[in-house]
Amino acid sequence: MMRRPPDPETFNLAVWTITKQIPPGCVSTYGQIASMIPPPPGIEADDYKRLGAIWVGQSLNETPDDQGITWQRVINSKGGISVPGAAGLRQRSLLEDEGVSFDTKGNVDLQQYGWDGPNADWLTQHNLHPPIAIRRPGDRPQQLSLF
DNA sequence: CGTTTGACTACGC
DNA sequence: CGCGTAGCCAAAC
Numbered sequence: 001m002m003r004r005p006p007d008p009e010t011f012n013l014a015v016w017t018i019t020k021q022i023p024p025g026c027v028s029t030y031g032q033i034a035s036m037i038p039p040p041p042g043i044e045a046d047d048y049k050r051l052g053a054i055w056v057g058q059s060l061n062e063t064p065d066d067q068g069i070t071w072q073r074v075i076n077s078k079g080g081i082s083v084p085g086a087a088g089l090r091q092r093s094l095l096e097d098e099g100v101s102f103d104t105k106g107n108v109d110l111q112q113y114g115w116d117g118p119n120a121d122w123l124t125q126h127n128l129h130p131p132i133a134i135r136r137p138g139d140r141p142q143q144l145s146l147f
Numbered sequence: 148c149g150t151t152t153g154a155c156t157a158c159g160c
Numbered sequence: 161c162g163c164g165t166a167g168c169c170a171a172a173c
Contacts, residue, residue, distance in 0.1 A: 003169035030155055050156050050167070057154035074154080082154045091154090 005055045006040045015059035017126065018118070022073040025099045026115040027108055028134070029077050030056040035132040036117065057082065073115075077134075079107035111135045 005011040014037045022028050034052030039045065060071045072094040076082045083091050092102065100113050117123070117131035 003167085004171095031157095034155090046157090047167075051169095053155040054153085054167095055155095059154090061154050071154085076154080077156060084154075088154085 003051060003054075004058065008059075011037065011055055012059040012062060014126075014128070015056050016063065016067070016069050018128065019060070019069055019071060019074060021118045021122070022070060022115050024070075024073075025113070027073050027075050027079075027095070027100060027110070027113045028115045028117075028131075029075060029110070030054070030082070031077050032115070032117070032131045032134050033074060036123065036128045036130070038127070038129060053077075075108060079110045081106065 015033055018033050018036055019028070030053035031049065033056045034048070037052065039048040039052065043051065056074070060074055063069050063071045072091045075091075081088045081091055092106075095108070096102070100108055102108055112135075114135040116133070116135075116137075118128075120130065123130060
């Protein structure tokens, strides 16, 4: 199921460009990144939901390590680390260093740390779509009791 | 060459 | 809430 996008180079570039926009201490998801990239012609929207996310993972796996691409800020839709092996441990470590905390199951609270995406102007300039939300807009981080 | 195995996710039990 | 599955490709063994 690891079909590659029709134009891997363009897709990779889009993924890396978006990933670099994620602020320190925030996380995005494979699906959210994919949702900003227009689906290639012929790919059904439903299929793209899964395929796009997989392609994003593939692109990040091919990330050049000399271009400051903050790949560690992209995690899965459950808030967990998908990167296998030592690199995954390093990913968690890097995120913790920038203030992201993990629960006992090894998941990040997307309501708290989830990214809302780049601003609209930036998206327009780069011919990208507004992202799916990975947290509900009204929700406040953690519990701030209201009194 | 035939097999295996995915940096994913929505959905149905 | 946890677990299995589809997807039907493609690169690494």
